[in-house]
Amino acid sequence: MFKGQPKGLYALALANTGERFGYYTMLAILALLMQARFGWSEAAAGQVYAIFLAGVYFMPLVGGIIADKIGYGKCVVIGITVMFLGYLSLALPTGNGTAAKLVMFAGLALVAVGTGLFKGNLQVLVGNLYDDPRYSAKRDSAFSLFYMAINIGAMFAPAMARKITETMLGRQGFVYDAACQDPAYLDALSGAYGLCFGVACVSLILSVAIYFACRGWFKHADVTAKQAKAAAAPVEELTPKQTKDRLVALFLVFAVVIFFWMAFHQNGSALTFFAKNYTDLCVTGPMRLGFNIWILALIALSVYTLFSTFQSETKKGKILSGIFTLLIWGAAALIFFFVTPDPVNAQPSDFQQFNPFFVVALTPVSMAIFAALAKKGKEPSAPKKIALGMLVAALGFVIITLASFGLTSPKDLNGTTQSILSPGWLISTYLTLTFAELLLSPMGISFVSKVAPPKYKGMMMGCWFAATAIGNYLSSIPSMLWNRIPLMANWGILIALCLIAAVIMFALMKKIEAATN
Numbered sequence: 001m002f003k004g005q006p007k008g009l010y011a012l013a014l015a016n017t018g019e020r021f022g023y024y025t026m027l028a029i030l031a032l033l034m035q036a037r038f039g040w041s042e043a044a045a046g047q048v049y050a051i052f053l054a055g056v057y058f059m060p061l062v063g064g065i066i067a068d069k070i071g072y073g074k075c076v077v078i079g080i081t082v083m084f085l086g087y088l089s090l091a092l093p094t095g096n097g098t099a100a101k102l103v104m105f106a107g108l109a110l111v112a113v114g115t116g117l118f119k120g121n122l123q124v125l126v127g128n129l130y131d132d133p134r135y136s137a138k139r140d141s142a143f144s145l146f147y148m149a150i151n152i153g154a155m156f157a158p159a160m161a162r163k164i165t166e167t168m169l170g171r172q173g174f175v176y177d178a179a180c181q182d183p184a185y186l187d188a189l190s191g192a193y194g195l196c197f198g199v200a201c202v203s204l205i206l207s208v209a210i211y212f213a214c215r216g217w218f219k220h221a222d223v224t225a226k227q228a229k230a231a232a233a234p235v236e237e238l239t240p241k242q243t244k245d246r247l248v249a250l251f252l253v254f255a256v257v258i259f260f261w262m263a264f265h266q267n268g269s270a271l272t273f274f275a276k277n278y279t280d281l282c283v284t285g286p287m288r289l290g291f292n293i294w295i296l297a298l299i300a301l302s303v304y305t306l307f308s309t310f311q312s313e314t315k316k317g318k319i320l321s322g323i324f325t326l327l328i329w330g331a332a333a334l335i336f337f338f339v340t341p342d343p344v345n346a347q348p349s350d351f352q353q354f355n356p357f358f359v360v361a362l363t364p365v366s367m368a369i370f371a372a373l374a375k376k377g378k379e380p381s382a383p384k385k386i387a388l389g390m391l392v393a394a395l396g397f398v399i400i401t402l403a404s405f406g407l408t409s410p411k412d413l414n415g416t417t418q419s420i421l422s423p424g425w426l427i428s429t430y431l432t433l434t435f436a437e438l439l440l441s442p443m444g445i446s447f448v449s450k451v452a453p454p455k456y457k458g459m460m461m462g463c464w465f466a467a468t469a470i471g472n473y474l475s476s477i478p479s480m481l482w483n484r485i486p487l488m489a490n491w492g493i494l495i496a497l498c499l500i501a502a503v504i505m506f507a508l509m510k511k512i513e514a515a516t517n
Helices: 007-038 042-070 072-091 098-129 136-171 183-213 225-230 240-264 270-278 285-291 293-311 315-338 348-375 382-403 423-451 454-474 476-480 487-516
Strands: none
Touching: 007 042, 007 072, 007 098, 007 136, 007 183, 007 270, 007 348, 042 072, 042 098, 042 270, 042 454, 042 476, 072 098, 072 183, 098 136, 098 423, 098 454, 136 183, 136 293, 136 348, 136 423, 240 382, 240 423, 240 454, 240 487, 270 348, 270 423, 270 476, 285 293, 285 315, 285 423, 293 315, 293 348, 348 423, 382 423, 382 487, 423 454, 423 487, 454 476, 476 487
C-alpha cells in the first residue's frame, strides 16, 4: 500500500491534511452558525452554504490557469496566505447585524479564493510526481492515499467543532438544544461556532510549516510545461487531435460528476437538517462507538495494522502488526466502557465525521480489491468506476428515503423537531455514499492528472473542481425545497439524478476510454 511511493506524496498529503482539518471544522457548523447568528431558515442558510461551496470549488479553475503561467508552488503559498486572512476575519466577534453579514461574506470569499489557489495546484504537484516512469504505475493508489490523508483531517473536524461548542456553551450555563430559540442561548451558540474559525487559522499554520519543511521532497515536481520546455526537460508531446480527444473526454467526465457532487454535498445542509429535526440525538448502547472520535480513530488505525498483519513480508512484522491490532482494539474497548458516557448527547454536526471516517477506514479495502482485480486484468477503468459510483450514490439516498416513510414534512414541523429515528439510518446513508465517493473522487482526480495535456494540467484540474462547484451550488436545491415538498420527494430527486448520470456515463464509456488510451 505505502511501499514504493515517493516521499513527496507524504509531505503534500500531510500539508493538505492540516488545511482540510481547519476547513471541515468550519464547514461542519457553517449552516448551523448562520441559523443561530442571523435566524436564517434552512433554505437561506443552505443557499449561502451552496454558493460558498461553489466558490470554493470553482476558484481552482482560475487558480489552475494562473499556476500554468507562474508555477504551482507559488500559487499554493499565496493560497494559504489568503485563506488565513479569510478564516481570521470569520473568527472576529462581529455580532449579528449588517456589518457582521458583510464580514462573514468577505471572509467566505477570501477562503474560496485562497482554496482556489491552493487545492488544485497541490494536487497537480502530486500528479507530477507520478510522471516519473518509476512511479507511474502507482498513480491511482497514490491518489487514494492522498484522499485518505485529506479525510483524516476531515474526520477529526466535527469532533473539534463539537468540543468547542460544548465547552463554550457550558461556560455560560447552557447545553446544546436543537429546538431552543432563546436569544441568550443563540448568542452563546453563535459565539461558540465563531471560535471554530480560529481552529482553521491554527491548522493552516501547521500546513505551511509542513510544506516548507519538506519542500525538498517534491520541489522537482513544481514545474509547468513551459518551465520544463525552457529547461529542455522531456515533455509528453501530443498531436492536436490527441489534445482535442483528451479534452473532450475530460469534459464529458466533468459534466457527469456534477450530479454526484450535487447529491453528495448534502452532508452540511439537508442531511444535517435531517439529523437536527428527525434523528434521536440521545445515543445509547453500542452505537455510542460512532460518537467518540478517538474510538473511530483507533478503529480506522486498526484496519491498517490488520492489513499489515497479512501483508508484512516478514514473520516478525506479521506478529508485531497483530499485537498492535489487539492493543488498539483493547484501547478502543477501554474508552468505550470507561470513558464514553451513556447516553451520548450528540449534535447534528457529529454525523459529518462518519463520511471521512469511512474513507480513512475503507481506503485500504478498496485498494486491495482493485489491486486483486488488476492482477487478474479485470480492474475497471476510471470512467467505469465513476459510473459505478453514481449507482452506489443513488442507493445511499434510497436508504434515507426508506427512513423518511411516515415522517412529518419539514413544512409542517413549524420550528419543532420530530427526533424519533435511530442514528443508524444516517450512518448507513453516509457509509453507502462513502463507497460511491471512493469509486468516484480519488479515481477522478487521478484520471485528470493522467489524461490532461501537459500545458493544461492546472486548468484541467481546475475544471474538475469547477464541475464540483456547479454540483455544490446545485446542492442547495434540496435545502430550497426543504419546507416545500415531502422529504421522500426531496430524496427522490437526488436518486433520479444519480441514476441518470450513471446511464449517461455508461453510454459514453467507449468514447471516453478510446480517447484516453
